[in-house]
Amino acid sequence: MPLYKTITVDQSTNVLIxxxxxxxxxxxxxxxxxxxCQNRVxxxxxxxxxxxxxxxxHLLAVAGYTDHDLYYDKFGKPHLKDNKQISITxxxxxxxxxxxxxxVGIDIEKQREKIEKISHKFVNDFENDHIPKNGLEKIRALxxxxxxxxxxxxxxATSGLSFEQHIYLSPFDLExxxxxxxxxxxxxxxxxxxxxxxxxxxxxxxxxxxEV
Numbered sequence: 371m372p373l374y375k376t377i378t379v380d381q382s383t384n385v386l387i388x389x390x391x392x393x394x395x396x397x398x399x400x401x402x403x404x405x406x407c408q409n410r411v412x413x414x415x416x417x418x419x420x421x422x423x424x425x426x427x428h429l430l431a432v433a434g435y436t437d438h439d440l441y442y443d444k445f446g447k448p449h450l451k452d453n454k455q456i457s458i459t460x461x462x463x464x465x466x467x468x469x470x471x472x473x474v475g476i477d478i479e480k481q482r483e484k485i486e487k488i489s490h491k492f493v494n495d496f497e498n499d500h501i502p503k504n505g506l507e508k509i510r511a512l513x514x515x516x517x518x519x520x521x522x523x524x525x526x527a528t529s530g531l532s533f534e535q536h537i538y539l540s541p542f543d544l545e546x547x548x549x550x551x552x553x554x555x556x557x558x559x560x561x562x563x564x565x566x567x568x569x570x571x572x573x574x575x576x577x578x579x580x581e582v
Contacts, residue, residue: 373432374464377567377576383470385576386432387478388425390463397424403437422460429467447527457524461572468576475525476576477517481568485512492519492533500541510544510568517575518549518564525562525577531555550580 372392377385390397394417401424403411414420427437439451450456450469457476459466468476489512493501501511519533531537531553540550549564561580566573 373429375567375569379468379470379565379576379578383468383472383474383578384433385466385468385476385574386429387464387466387574388429390421390425390460390465392421394421394424397421397428401427401431401437403427407437407440418462419460422465425465426458426460426467429465433467433469443527445527445529447524457521457576459574464570464572464574466574470578472578473525474576474578475521475523476574477520477524478572478574479513479517479520481509481513481571481573483509485509485516489515490534492516494534494538497539502544507544510573511542513573514542514544514549514566514575515539517566517573518551518577521564521575521577522551522553522562526553526555526560528555549575551577 372389374389375387411420411423440448442448448456448458455470455472455474457468457474459476459478461478462480464478466476466478468474493515502508518539519537522537523531536553536555538552542549547566551562553560562577563580564575564577566575
């Protein structure tokens with residue numbers, strides 16, 4: 371069972387990461403999907419997406435849940451029936467979930483050079499002034515920014531939220547795995563604590579509301 375990493379964030383918050391090494395058929399063994407989720411996975415054209423979907427169900431099992439404990443709201447945000455908060459991510463050969471008593475968001479991204487070409491879509495001028503100017507460190511920093519904003523977008527779950535215009539991150543150090551951010555949307559400001567971990571050319575970022 372390739373449970374790759376477990377992170378205990380606090381007493382009520384845990385991150386589980388799965389490395390996807392099995393074929394799709396093996397990932398289906400021992401997993402019973404709801405009819406809705408079975409239809410979703412059957413409609414997926416990408417083998418990689420199907421494997422990511424099923425890997426998440428194995429992570430749910432590790433956490434003591436089944437697919438029947440999970441449901442999605444009209445925004446596509448996942449929820450657990452016991453009122454615990456959950457966020458889900460998968461990217462290439464990794465999948466992850468975070469479960470907590472508090473609102474949470476998680477994202478895993480592969481570190482790729484192409485992120486530089488689209489950085490203007492999600493990095494604002496303030497953030498751009500504080501990231502390395504070239505090389506691997508720039509790619510790492512941009513991937514952290516994208517992952518942080520994606521995790522906040524999942525946590526906030528409100529249509530119309532812009533990565534570039536509404537989500538702001540404080541300067542951070544690549545060697546110090548913490549990021550602080552804020553969402554300023556429709557005259558409401560909220561603050562968040564985020565952490566990142568890098569492994570095998572991937573970056574995982576998870577977010578929770580900042581403690582006052």
